[in-house]
Amino acid sequence: MDEKNTSLQKSRQEKGLQANEVVSNELLATVATALWRIEYDEKGEIYKCIWSSSFRKMFGYESQADFPDVWDSWFTLIHPDDKAYVEHEYTAVLQDYTGAKIYDIEYRMRGKQGGYRWYRDVAHITRRADGTPLVAEGVVVLEKSSGNERLRLALYEAEEANRENEAKTEMLRRMEDFNRNILDKSACGIVSYRLPKHDNMYLNAEALRVFGCRDIAEAQTELPRTLSAAIFNDQAVVAKLIEMQTKDGSVDFECQITNSKGRTSNLLLHSEIVTNPLGERIAYTTFLDVSENKQLLAINDRLNKQNHVINGLASEYSSVWLIEDDGRFVRRYKGAGDNDYIKEVWKFIGQNPCYNDGIRYYMSLCVHEDDREDFSQKTQYETVLAEIRKKPVYNVIYRRHYNGKIEYFKISYALVDKSIASTNFVMGFKNINDLVLADHKRNEELAAALAAAEQANSAKTQFLNSMSHDIRTPMNAIIGFTSLAASHMDKPEVLQAYLQKISIASEHLLALINDVLDMSRIESGKMRILExxxxxxxxxxxxxxxxxxxxxxxxxxxxxxxxxxxxxxxxxxxxxxxxxxxxxxxxxxxxxxxxxxxxxxxxxxxxxxxxxxxxxxxxxxxxxxxxxxxxxxxxxxxxxxxxxxxxxxxxxxxxxxxxxxxxxxxxxxxxxxxxxxxxxxxxxxxxxxxAEGRKEAAKPQPAQTKAEIEAALQGKHILLVEDNKLNQEIAQTILTEAGFVIDTADDGTVAVEKLRQSAAGRYDLVLMDIQMPLMDGYEATRQIRALNTENASIPIIAMTANAFDEDKEKALAAGMNGHLAKPINICLLKKAIAKALL
The missing domain is CATH 3.30.565.10 (Histidine kinase-like ATPase, C-terminal domain)
Known part of the structure; x- marks a missing residue:
């Protein structure tokens, strides 16, 4: 391990000497050179910057006051088109702990008197034992030729563009995965495929579960078979579905299916078949599986278990009896307490120990007359024996009257042993009045919960159907008339009619979106009343x-x-x-x-x-x-x-x-x-x-005609700040055709820099997008307002898709003069510009 470290250190030293040699050669080659030094702390962050006096003089600065020892003194002078490249190369050298990468680049710098010149920058990095940078020392040389570096910059920009395209592709893939994940989490089943071959099929997770398929490949085979065996309650639906095989349309219906795994489901469905602009017929189906209400079944299951688990729990019953010898002998397990009726029955059974006689006598004394017929049928010896051989516990519930009071009672039967041949069983009497009343209350609550759940499902289905219809209607018009317009470019009058219909459909779609957003904001509590x-x-x-x-x-x-x-x-x-x-x-x-x-x-x-x-x-x-x-x-x-x-x-x-x-x-x-x-x-x-007081009437201003306003706006120079190229192209075209002179900036940083460097009066107004990658519109506006030039007071209007009230307030708070919501309305845009400039 020590040998390896020694070798690595030696390699680093050799490369460091090579870099120093390059620096020395550069110093000897020209007198137009300047030295710099940057020191780093243990976290790898800049601790100190040192620019030599020759470094400052190279760019026209005389003192440290004019050119402080900070990173931005140098970096802000780099040409905007070269900054990303310089930062990338410098960072790559810092992060290369092997020392293999050499910092040797060319870029353009602006002098104090203005104008850009090409410079070559060579540096060496001294590192700590762990590889982190300690000191970066370098020399800057004025270059007479820049052809090679321009080629290098062009290659770098091409690589950056390629990386950006790859990032966009990855983003689209992630958005597709995100949308697919949302569909898979939907409680509704969703199925789509292309007719007539049922290809290009898609099923979300709920649809795969209901149809019993592992994946879409299996569904390709199983789905047609399952649907062909579906059971429909309404034959008119079958006729409609057959008609839709050749004619576009939609239908709502119910049916029952049995999938390949044998599971039967009852479904509520909405099916729709449409022809897309490519001429393909696409079938869409959404459905809800209403076979079970799991919560209701779970509660009922618990209640059934509670009612049935009594075998061996004789302590819970007011009296317990043993019936033996094919019902001919009845024996008491537990006394009757103070109940006169039970005592009377016990007295009778003591004289006639037979089940059928005893139960009939009990019925005549205790059972409510409206329940006697049902009670007699259910408590017959043969009936009881048949039932308890099928299930562990057999219950008979009835109303018992006693001292003018009517209460619910239960007789529970269970076999003494589990053998099929056994005829001996026990029966217990239990007062379940409180339990039944609680059950009734619980059933009412369950019924209410079920009704609410069904209403929620119905509302969800109605919402999906309404949104599907209302959104598809203008979208179908937009897509259809766009396709027709493209095929009639040589007929201006026809093309104009199509474009007008596209505009109407677009406005309707925008109104729908605005209404849905308003409704969502109200429901979520985000809408506020601003008085x-x-x-x-x-x-x-x-x-x-x-x-x-x-x-x-x-x-x-x-x-x-x-x-x-x-x-x-x-x-x-x-x-x-x-x-x-x-x-x-x-x-x-x-x-x-x-x-x-x-x-x-x-x-x-x-x-x-x-x-x-x-x-x-x-x-x-x-x-x-x-x-x-x-x-x-x-x-x-x-x-x-x-x-x-x-x-x-x-x-x-x-x-x-x-x-x-x-x-x-x-x-x-x-x-x-x-x-x-x-x-x-x-x-x-x-x-x-x-309101306190009254607002004074505004002094009448001389009215300007529309023609006078438009004439006054002709030739006004507008800086359009928009990062989306498509939106930028649309806005630039609209404004240019309206008579404005347009300059563009792709980000807030570029806009700030243009206004910082431009002379006062070059731009009359700024149209500012809000959401931009490097610097958003709010921050760009704040920095423009902080400039020490006349451009700090230039009118700025937000032109953004952020269209809510709080977005308008935020724009005004950042220092903007107005707010316009996308999509662009040229009439409203002209009014806003006129208000800001005239």
Missing amino acids: KPLHLSELLQEIRTIIQPTVSAKQLELVFDTVDVEHEHIISDRLRLMQVLLNILGNGVKFNKVGGLISLQIKEERNAPEGCAKYKFVIRDTGIGMSKEFQKHIFEPFARAETATVSGIQGTGLGMAITKKIVDMMNGTITVKSKPGEGTEFDVCLTFRI
Whole structure:
């Protein structure tokens, strides 16, 4: 071991001498050289940096004050395109404890007076006994030629790009594994395959379990056989499934299957067959196995065991009897206590020791008359003997009346021995009134739990079906019309029509996603009510501005009215109050008829608490109305009236559920009155705190026309900060076509550096993405605001997929001037830019 260490140390020393020799040669070869030294602590972290005076002068710096002895003094001067390469090479030398790798690289550095020149940097690493770096000493030489190093940098960048592609491929693989893992953990079975050959098959873990298959390869053979032997309750389903072999469609049904392992399952299924853009017919099936309720069975099993385990536990029974000699002899094991009826029976049996006579006599005295027929059949000697030969304990439960009191009793029978020929058995009488009553209560609770479980399963199935339908509808339109557009590039008018339909479907899909996210945030408790001062009149004006285009497009009349409104300046959540009113007004537009009327009336009530104002918002329309039955479900998720479904009116079925939950969060109430064909009225009652003082009216500003605004924005220079190349290309194209001059930055670090180096006025505005790999938009904004140049005050607008309220607050807190949510809406983007610049 010592020899090995000595050899290794010697090798390191030799390589160190080689490096020193290189350094010496470089010093002799040119006078344009500079020395540097970096010392490391025992953890391998930088302890001290020393730049020689010649090192500083090489880049135009005279003193340590201008060029401090810290790492960043040197590293920040390196050309941005060379930094990653330099850092990679230097780190590789530090981590090579063998000493085999030599630090000898070329890169570009910026001088104090500006401009970049090529330099060669050679260094030697002195290490501790354990191999960790102790001192790095090097020399920097001004280079006249840089061709070889540019080639080396190009190779390095190609390697980095290759590594990045490999990382993306690995990420896609992990995402696929993650999605597959989610499907495998689903309580629903999921099956898909390609028709007509049933190939390209997929089954999740639950489906493999139900169909009794180890893997998809086995399912390829077993699944068609199992499905062909399925038992259907409804023959119409069979006809529908046969039709779907040649025609796309969907069906919900129940069936019973028996897999290859002999296990029978009862299934609730939803099957759907669609044709994808490649022309392939794909069958999708989701199902729930409702064969067992494990929890219910486990509880009942425990109750049965509790009722049956009595053999040999005579102490638990009020009286115990032995029946022998084929029922002709009855003998008492345990006394009757103070029970007069049992004493009477014992007296009778003492005179006539026969089981059948004794049990009939007992029945006439003790058994409730409504139970006697059943009791007589179950307690016959032959019946008892047949039952206890099949199972360890045979129980007969009945109601016994005593002193005007009716209670549940049980007779338990068990063989004295387990031989088939035995005819001797014991029977015990036990008061089980408390146990039966507890059982009844427990059964009621179980029934309620079962109903809740079935309701939850039904809700889950409804959710999956609704989401599958509502998401697939716009997705099918987007995919289909995209394919059609690609095949009609030579027909502009046809292409324009397809693009318009794709845009409509995209907006519908975005609305669905927003509604689902809102619902999820409400259910998880993440949605908050943010109260701020607002003016009701301004709020009404904003609502009118938003909804007027759709009202006009449908040729409807819109009327706003206020009644007895004394307090217009209140404290409320502007966004959520507007969302409630727009959701209801939007339905009034959507479900109205041409020439119809929509009205919003605000009335201030007079019974508000001190310091508060109570309002009643009444929204009426003359639309198609709703049935009484649907009005009971209008605030439930995915509830849609059948008339809306038949008429083809698009909607997510979540808008009114979200509205109701927001009203609840604001401690208000919402009610609905409607008649089919006559229209609908919603009444929303909310109480707000009155804002102190009144906001002064803003001085009227001279209005600018749309043309004047667009002319003022022409040629404005925008720095677009976006790491996603596809998003960058889309935004750059949209902005360029709108007349802006665009420069791009792939990360927050690049954006900060560009603004640090650019002259004031070069850029008019920054559009900042939030989620970026090296430096996110929040940190980039903070660093820009901290610059010691005029660029520190440049307008910055967040343009991001982080679209929640807290994201907007975070953007403003970081120093941004505005917030826009992706996908990009060019009209909203122009308004935001105009607001920031004009």
